[in-house]
Amino acid sequence: MKKVIYYSLVLLLMAVSLFIMNGFHYLARPHGAADNVPVHITALKTSLEQNSWDEAEQHYQALSTAWHKIKPRIQFSVEKDEMNSIDLSLARLGISIRAQDQIRAAIELSEIEVHWKDLSH
Amino acid sequence: MNEALVVLGRSLIAFSTLLVFTRMLGKQQLSQLTYFDYILGITIGSIASSLSVDLSSRAWPHWVALFTWFAIVALLQWSSIRWKTADRFFSGQPVIVIMKGKIMEQNMKTIHYTISDLLEHLRNKDVFDISKVEFAVLETNGNLSVLLKPEYQPATLKDLQIKPSPGGISTEVIYSGVVVEANLHKAGVNLQWLQKQLQEQGISHPEEVFLATYNRDSGVLSIDKYQDK
Numbered sequence: 001m002k003k004v005i006y007y008s009l010v011l012l013l014m015a016v017s018l019f020i021m022n023g024f025h026y027l028a029r030p031h032g033a034a035d036n037v038p039v040h041i042t043a044l045k046t047s048l049e050q051n052s053w054d055e056a057e058q059h060y061q062a063l064s065t066a067w068h069k070i071k072p073r074i075q076f077s078v079e080k081d082e083m084n085s086i087d088l089s090l091a092r093l094g095i096s097i098r099a100q101d102q103i104r105a106a107i108e109l110s111e112i113e114v115h116w117k118d119l120s121h
Numbered sequence: 122m123n124e125a126l127v128v129l130g131r132s133l134i135a136f137s138t139l140l141v142f143t144r145m146l147g148k149q150q151l152s153q154l155t156y157f158d159y160i161l162g163i164t165i166g167s168i169a170s171s172l173s174v175d176l177s178s179r180a181w182p183h184w185v186a187l188f189t190w191f192a193i194v195a196l197l198q199w200s201s202i203r204w205k206t207a208d209r210f211f212s213g214q215p216v217i218v219i220m221k222g223k224i225m226e227q228n229m230k231t232i233h234y235t236i237s238d239l240l241e242h243l244r245n246k247d248v249f250d251i252s253k254v255e256f257a258v259l260e261t262n263g264n265l266s267v268l269l270k271p272e273y274q275p276a277t278l279k280d281l282q283i284k285p286s287p288g289g290i291s292t293e294v295i296y297s298g299v300v301v302e303a304n305l306h307k308a309g310v311n312l313q314w315l316q317k318q319l320q321e322q323g324i325s326h327p328e329e330v331f332l333a334t335y336n337r338d339s340g341v342l343s344i345d346k347y348q349d350k
Contacts, residue, residue, distance in 0.1 A: 076130045
């Protein structure tokens, strides 16, 4: 019996460790619209293409909120540098939208998209 | 991102992984490690520390590296146990450095073992005169095994024809002021007996005792109190 408990504990410990290290896809799964990063990226892309700056600002705020909600959940499974890169791109994206610089905003948004995809690899 | 929290989480993963892996690798003592085992240990430790604090990369690749090194070491251990040739290849072979009182210079040269190393190892074995040595073998873990010439070997009780008194192993019956009742039963005595023994030595309570051991074979109860006079 003691042996069973011992081995179960070891297996549980290993399983929890493996989940924490590889659980990005599960942990980044949105619980609602408020933390759905890919949806807000797509919506923001459409707004930028249509030069709809008020809408872009709203989607930017939603994207920023979603990202900050996801961050604590995925921080154990991803690279810190990738997360820092998203933070920086997000800050630059905000300024570009306020300055209504479509090209710059599109660059920053596509960078965020690439970093988001990199997080899962 | 709370860096300290992430480091804490990753450190717990590294610690538990190392604990499990090292337990699985067995109970080889540090003194029994070969030079190669030692290097493997350092490498595994270094990977574990990267897993713990290197936040510029994900924890998973570090964990995979840790697992790979553990698997290699386990494979080496397994093959060394199964095949003598593999054991000889991975761990090396003991080398005779003194044979019949003569220093084997060629053997020493092959393993880069200097005369100072030999003299130092002999001194560690309480041998200060090399002429007393019949055989000396450098083991794979770096220890020197020494066989003295018959005339310098210490006399045993058998040589002196003295009948040895029973030795036996003593067990702890009081540990940090607490009576270990399980050991009392194993030693074939009881609490009343212990209390009587303590009273005879002027101790009113087991809490005054730091360590008390009892040797069943010799019947000796050894007591060390917290207050040493």
